[in-house]
Amino acid sequence: MNISALLTSAGINIGLCVVLFMLYSLLRKQPSNFSVYFGRRFAHACPKRDSLWFERFVPSPSWIVKAWETSEEEILSFGGLDAVVFIRILVFSLRVFSIAAFVCMFLVLPANYHGKEMHHKQFPYESLEVFTIANVQQGSKWLGAHCLALYIISCSAWLLLYFEYRSIATMRLAHIKTSASAMNPSHFTVLVRSIPWSAEESYSHSVEKFFSNYHLLTYLGHQMVYRSGTVQKLMGDAEMMCRMMRSENLAINCKQNLFNRGLCGGSSKAFRMLSISKGPESVKGKSIYGDLDTSTREEVAAAFVFFKTRYAAVIASQVLQSSNPMLWVTDLAPEPRDVYWSNLCIPFKQLWIRKIATILAAIVFMFLFIIPVTFVQGLTQLDQLHHTFPFLRGLLKKKFMSQLVTGYLPSVVLMLFLYAVPPTMMLFSAVEGSISRSERKKSASRKVLFFMIWNVFFVNVLSGSVISQLNVISSPKDIPAQLARAVPTQASFFMTYIFTSGWASLSSEVMQPFALLWNLIRRFILRKKGDLYDEPLSFPYHIEVPRVLLFGLLGFTFSILAPLMLPFLLAYFLIAFLVYRNQIINVYSANYETGGRLWPTVHNTTIFSLVLMQIIALGVFGLKRSPVASGFTIPLIICSLLFNEYCRKRFYPIFKTSAAQMLIDLDRQDEQSGKMEEIHKKLRSAYCQFSSNVNDLSKSGHSDQSDNGESIQDSEDGKPGEDSNRVNEPLALQRHMESTEPNEK
């Protein structure tokens, strides 16, 4: 591939991007597409439609200006801390690759170009290889420039990484404080799993007994988890019975009872009454569903336990509860909207084996994927293509076609295959048993990341046969030399990959073609109106984070080998910065979040990329017979690893758990301001397992359609007043039902 082919490819893609962005700026102004392009705002309030008639048909860059001008605070309020962290990845990449681009353009590129005494062709016909390190002679003194560039890039990466980690840790602490002032119920709640089974008493009684015995002063109450399928069936049965009774008074009572008994909400009033009736010392068993007959509803060995203070909840989640570590397993509960209810029913003893099984399955999937990738890689060798498909020979002889096929087609095919990966990994993560949706997304994101790094980077670099790749892993000693030989030759492939997978994915992200098409079909063929989605989409971190990190990896590894790649990469990061900000402002909504827990993964991956860059450089300096440069590279690798270790010690614990100091301060603040009482009341109705689709209540709160289709009622942001309205009715009935079911207590 030569410069002109590269420019053809870049030109096609730039053209495509510009056209698509202009199209987007038009489409977003059409009111019929508001639900596609303003999903987040649409959910909360309709965007203003005050534009003039003719303006609707003139493309404008206003969205770019808007995305650029939005401040970090706004991003935080729109998309949560995770969105800010995601934008920080892009900012970090922009900064570090600006430095790298500057250094490499003025230091490395001239060294590469003049690396060998040769007759240079006319510029457009110059092969790309002339600009890579492959053009530098063995033992050349120019290699010192590469080594210097390596040092500058590594040092600036360390510094920037350190400051990013520090600022994100600070942000996380601030975020916890803010969410505390918004009375986050998850701070007070612990998820207990693997409650020991006993023949004499129900799980609910065991929980009550255990926690009121061992956490006497701080235990507030608990809520059992029920097997999903069974209850919903019972709900239907009960409702039918209610209808049969016909008497309006009775029917109301019945409904109320169902509610108060475990299906949702439980009004704060009702609970206050229950707890008062139990006696003045409000410590003993306030199980919301505690006094249920176990034969009617199937309890699972898991429960949410509420504590009086945040500190108590953290203690209960961190200290080993029982002498048998497989019983009474406690974790801090996820936020109500974040709970992945169906996984709470999985017996705890299965989890470790599920985890191992899914990891193995993901690895197998990762290796099987090699087959289509190897085929794609074959396309870049035009001769092979001629050989395999002789009928194409005429077509491929045309210059433009051959440039298109070698420079463009392979990465398009690869990209199409890659679309199937994130959903598969999400499935694996769901099977794994994550207790929260954010956890599942984080786990999927890590799996996709491994997958991408292996299948896009390593497999393409080390291509050839499937077996030869496995050989490479099995001889770690030769890895630097192997990589040093293979990586520079793949520079042109990865440049086109940046065009196709990078730029094109960004324009597809902003265009949302599937949503647009679906919206059109709904409007004009199915003739439905109303919202496109039941809830605004949440940001697909498991797709976007691995992609951005993969481009970071490409940037680091190719920076000193093929510096020509850096300007294209910088363009990618700049567009990504604008596009994703726009999407966070307009499209995606923060339904649930990890609170910046993404960052340690990002940090570790960046360190991996850095070390990989240094190892490849070591290999290259070895191949080029430059012992001095090799010698200078080894301390860099050691420093990178030490730096990582230091950051792990210094910052990582903040992302795992909260500090006693902060929690106690927060608790005291709330106690002094008298907010604690309110929080305790709210707590009991915070977690609700079943959406109330049997009656009409679901319309009072907006229901929360999770990614995999199961629906969870959202009761988090309902105000207390709403709450009590919602469940006030069923109260009388409950008392009625209690009188009809004897011997329950």
Added chain:
Amino acid sequence: MNISALLTSAGINIGLCVVLFMLYSLLRKQPSNFSVYFGRRFAHACPKRDSLWFERFVPSPSWIVKAWETSEEEILSFGGLDAVVFIRILVFSLRVFSIAAFVCMFLVLPANYHGKEMHHKQFPYESLEVFTIANVQQGSKWLGAHCLALYIISCSAWLLLYFEYRSIATMRLAHIKTSASAMNPSHFTVLVRSIPWSAEESYSHSVEKFFSNYHLLTYLGHQMVYRSGTVQKLMGDAEMMCRMMRSENLAINCKQNLFNRGLCGGSSKAFRMLSISKGPESVKGKSIYGDLDTSTREEVAAAFVFFKTRYAAVIASQVLQSSNPMLWVTDLAPEPRDVYWSNLCIPFKQLWIRKIATILAAIVFMFLFIIPVTFVQGLTQLDQLHHTFPFLRGLLKKKFMSQLVTGYLPSVVLMLFLYAVPPTMMLFSAVEGSISRSERKKSASRKVLFFMIWNVFFVNVLSGSVISQLNVISSPKDIPAQLARAVPTQASFFMTYIFTSGWASLSSEVMQPFALLWNLIRRFILRKKGDLYDEPLSFPYHIEVPRVLLFGLLGFTFSILAPLMLPFLLAYFLIAFLVYRNQIINVYSANYETGGRLWPTVHNTTIFSLVLMQIIALGVFGLKRSPVASGFTIPLIICSLLFNEYCRKRFYPIFKTSAAQMLIDLDRQDEQSGKMEEIHKKLRSAYCQFSSNVNDLSKSGHSDQSDNGESIQDSEDGKPGEDSNRVNEPLALQRHMESTEPNEK
């Protein structure tokens, strides 16, 4: 090497052992050696000397009978839980290798012997190779027998390991309960490190402020750690000043004050008065040395903080204290005698880098050790020896000598080199920064274990050049085949290794030659009397555990390859069982212990040995072209790893931390029985950094000479009565000094 050479070697060693054991049974009866052979009992009470005159000069097996008959409870009371765990390793080995020996003798050995159609020589001249798997033909059906044996051994190992882990976990829980009833101060104490420095206030004030703020209800008091060198110097200065004063009254006062102010003990009475004087609510700052002028004594950023309950201490040790994870780092404190004081002065921020540095140093040491080992290994090839030392040729031509040299000498040389390893590793572990002596020993034991497995097993198996060994690690794929080729050929070397390093080390262990010699020199040349050691020796787990585990590794790996090794190994484990029980009863004392924390290391190593055995079997079956047997081996490896993972989940947390349930129960018991008050009083005098070598108090309690020579006064097992006697005196003086130093509070 043939059978007769093997038997020669075995004969020499059996003879040596019998002679030494007889000699031991004589020497132990001589009163002059009591301090050598009854160190533990000597420290507590002299052994009875009621034997008749002539019995003293007749060898007798009474010690063997005694060692055999001692019950596990007695071992527990003599040597602590660690001693019991050590004996359980031997019991486990005896059990599993009895099964292995039975299976292999009747199943594998005939298969090996008749594996090839060949003319068998007379039995004594039969080469050892005939009995190994090397004698089985490729594709032979006999390999099924090996595979079956592999299954039986693996399954019995899993079962036995599971039951051992379970029973040791139960023992550990029981042990914690017992030590709680003996009022173990470490249960109530947390070691805080990395106290933030502030210009305005001393560390002691910071600690007081922090803990009385955030652990208001449970904080009892604290004790600072001081820089060792400085204080001892100051102590000396102070004493000199005291002497200069001359006045007897003043001098006594001065001494007492020094005591009560931070050097040791602080009587319980004195503290009760202090705490009473502070007010009825004994919560605020009761730093024992809190009110000291910081200019006279250099505080370190570390302190022992005492809590009111065990549960509170565990919470404080496990929850992250500050939002900066590098500040206020808390760990449960070690027992008072177990504290490694000089390491407490190391700044916490250095620790992570020290850890990495020592690990690297240990690895370098491990690889450099290859050089002498390779030389030793050269000796087994007699031809090479002839070549290197031509003058020995005449000598070596004699049959007996050649047998001696090939069968015996190499392992003696290796053994001598290995003597230097444990002290080196102890040094590394001390530099690493362990906070307790037991932790240091545990860490050293792990390092020695890695060292032994690498340098004794792998280096000998894969011998050749230093480089070729490194090549093996660098191609993991070939490891099974490489090992399968190399291991069986080294069977004869490892058999003689069992004789020399195994049996001989046991007789040297029981004889204690160095102690015996030193005792003789002291008595007859230096003419000193009294104790041989200042404190009874503690069991050298860091030497013995790796050795026993190494023999376990040999047993597993050679069981189906060279089953002839198993009877010798069983003999080793049987003698070890008797010898170590005898030593625990008579010689070693439990000065400090880990509470059975050794076992997870033992378990993991055994799993490693099992998996190694299975991998080697996989390689062997591959080389012998038996796909069925190979196919059956792979599930075994997977099962071993899954089994290990299960045990890690099920039992390991018990060895890391204590369960809330148990601690709260213990706390309640003590509160109800009114013991808590007494514990709280005792707590404040439990940890004492400086031994009282400036005055004579040290003679009232026996001082505790630690392995590396630093002395720590033992105040743990002094009864409360003793305690108050010991430190009653200084009380009056303290009040005097307080009146002379104004404005301290």
